[in-house]
Amino acid sequence: MITFSHVSKTFGTPEHPVYAVQDVSLEIREGEIFGIIGFSGAGKSTLVRCINLLERPTQGSVVVDGREMTGLSPAQLRQARKKIGMIFQHFNLMPSRTVFGNVAYPLRGSGLSKRQVAEKVRRLLALVDIADKENAYPSQLSGGQKQRVAIARALANDPKVLLCDEATSALDPQTTNSILRLLKQLNRQLGLTVVVITHEMAVVKEICSRVAVMEHGKVAEEGEVFSIFAAPKQPITQSFIKTTSNLQKIEELIAADSPVTRLKPGELIVRLSYVQRNVSEPLISSITERFHVSVNIIFADIEIVQDAPIGGTVAIMGGEREQLTQAIQYLIEKNVGVEVIRDARAAE
Numbered sequence: 597m598i599t600f601s602h603v604s605k606t607f608g609t610p611e612h613p614v615y616a617v618q619d620v621s622l623e624i625r626e627g628e629i630f631g632i633i634g635f636s637g638a639g640k641s642t643l644v645r646c647i648n649l650l651e652r653p654t655q656g657s658v659v660v661d662g663r664e665m666t667g668l669s670p671a672q673l674r675q676a677r678k679k680i681g682m683i684f685q686h687f688n689l690m691p692s693r694t695v696f697g698n699v700a701y702p703l704r705g706s707g708l709s710k711r712q713v714a715e716k717v718r719r720l721l722a723l724v725d726i727a728d729k730e731n732a733y734p735s736q737l738s739g740g741q742k743q744r745v746a747i748a749r750a751l752a753n754d755p756k757v758l759l760c761d762e763a764t765s766a767l768d769p770q771t772t773n774s775i776l777r778l779l780k781q782l783n784r785q786l787g788l789t790v791v792v793i794t795h796e797m798a799v800v801k802e803i804c805s806r807v808a809v810m811e812h813g814k815v816a817e818e819g820e821v822f823s824i825f826a827a828p829k830q831p832i833t834q835s836f837i838k839t840t841s842n843l844q845k846i847e848e849l850i851a852a853d854s855p856v857t858r859l860k861p862g863e864l865i866v867r868l869s870y871v872q873r874n875v876s877e878p879l880i881s882s883i884t885e886r887f888h889v890s891v892n893i894i895f896a897d898i899e900i901v902q903d904a905p906i907g908g909t910v911a912i913m914g915g916e917r918e919q920l921t922q923a924i925q926y927l928i929e930k931n932v933g934v935e936v937i938r939d940a941r942a943a944e
């Protein structure tokens with residue numbers, strides 16, 4: 597649906613260039629929810645604004661729904677943009693128009709009669725579940741309600757693509773979830789391709805099927821969200837994933853010398869992570885039976901990403917040295933990630 601080929605965007609002057617996007621090639625498939633994550637300044641907004649040519653790439657090509665965007669005439673570009681809706685962090689509603697007026701605005705010049713416009717606006721407001729606010733002004737709405745109106749407005753011309761630039765960043769966690777649910781519903785119901793820019797891994801985890809991680813204008817890593825969570829390769833990706841996992845708290849507990857992390861000689865603390873789908877075997881009970889080791893779970897953080905469990909546990913393991921080694925080997929063979937984070941075997 598959207599193909600970036602070697603896209604670069606440079607701002608500034610020849611003496612002081614700012615390389616906002618550097619040689620990005622990426623494919624966003626029809627009907628998927630694709631996340632673009634990165635820290636502030638990574639180039640996410642600039643890249644996404646190259647989709648509807650709010651920014652014109654300095655180099656490279658952007659093809660949307662089979663059309664090379666940079667080759668369109670101004671009139672063709674205006675038409676093409678109607679099929680690409682966009683929503684923003686601060687909603688960008690027109691304060692002097694009602695909810696109805698905001699959603700009707702993009703339908704100017706659409707050739708629809710007044711009655712048809714009214715019908716369409718009401719259908720859109722019902723779709724985003726805000727029909728009762730038709731006559732309200734933006735200042736009378738909550739953030740979540742404003743974003744619903746902005747979504748209805750973005751859908752007015754029946755776009756195939758919806759670009760969401762930090763669309764939930766100004767919202768509280770509960771409202772964020774309700775907007776994410778709405779985006780997911782629209783994606784399924786309308787077959788809408790959704791591109792989500794965010795700096796929050798929780799957003800990616802919640803709704804995206806694939807994700808690109810951006811750093812310094814480049815794509816550092818991309819792939820299926822499940823695989824990225826299960827086995828992040830780049831340090832930047834690992835640091836984003838840490839923000840959503842409780843397992844990292846163990847490091848704080850160790851640093852604070854908490855009693856739960858104190859080891860007897862011969863014991864070790866391991867972080868076990870499930871890196872494959874369908875891990876349904878009772879692995880912990882298997883190793884305790886097979887190798888006569890003890891496994892005392894002190895932390896567990898399993899969550900569901902794309903309908904599969906992912907995450908892990910932190911546990912204190914104890915037992916005979918050789919048996920412990922074999923138990924760890926067994927877990928690795930079963931595709932469990934094993935990281936020894938504290939080791940008192942040498943203290944025996």
Ligand SMILES: Nc1ncnc2c1ncn2[C@@H]1O[C@H](COP(=O)(O)OP(=O)(O)OP(=O)(O)O)[C@@H](O)[C@H]1O
Binds near residue numbers: 607608615634635640
């Ligand atoms: N119009 C502009 N003129 C000059 N520099 C710009 C312009 N737009 C963006 N930049 C620069 O390009 C780089 C990438 O910015 P961009 O807004 O794309 O990043 P981002 O990842 O979306 O960050 P944020 O989450 O803070 O919006 C930054 O260094 C920014 O300062």
